[in-house]
Amino acid sequence: MTCKAIVDALLDSDATAVAGYGARFAGVAYPGETLTVNVWKDGRRLVASVVAPTRDNAVVLSGVELVPA
Numbered sequence: 001m002t003c004k005a006i007v008d009a010l011l012d013s014d015a016t017a018v019a020g021y022g023a024r025f026a027g028v029a030y031p032g033e034t035l036t037v038n039v040w041k042d043g044r045r046l047v048a049s050v051v052a053p054t055r056d057n058a059v060v061l062s063g064v065e066l067v068p069a
Contacts, residue, residue, distance in 0.1 A: 002050055005037045006066050010046060019069040026062040027052075035060060044068065 003021045011017040029035060029052065036057075039048040046068070050061035 001035075002037055002048060002061055002064055003066060006039055006046055006048060006064075010039065011068065017069050018066060020065075020067040022063070022065050023061045024063040026059045029060045 002023060003018070007013060007015055007018060029050075033052055034054060036051050036053050037048055038051065039046055041047075044067065046066040048061075048064035048066070049059060050064065051057040051059055
């Protein structure tokens with residue numbers, strides 16, 4: 001879900017533009033919960049975190065890293 005959101009927003013929905021992806025679960029995401037993906041660029045990599053804004057921005061995923069091809 002996070003990889004798709006990043007690819008759709010920043011790589012023109014082109015999944016072939018992804019060379020690598022990784023993430024760590026840091027918390028719980030509940031069914032139907034709205035999540036926010038925060039992305040920033042670090043050199044060539046795209047780094048992100050996923051938070052639950054309705055729970056004071058509790059971190060759901062951390063260490064998200066996407067490497068464009």
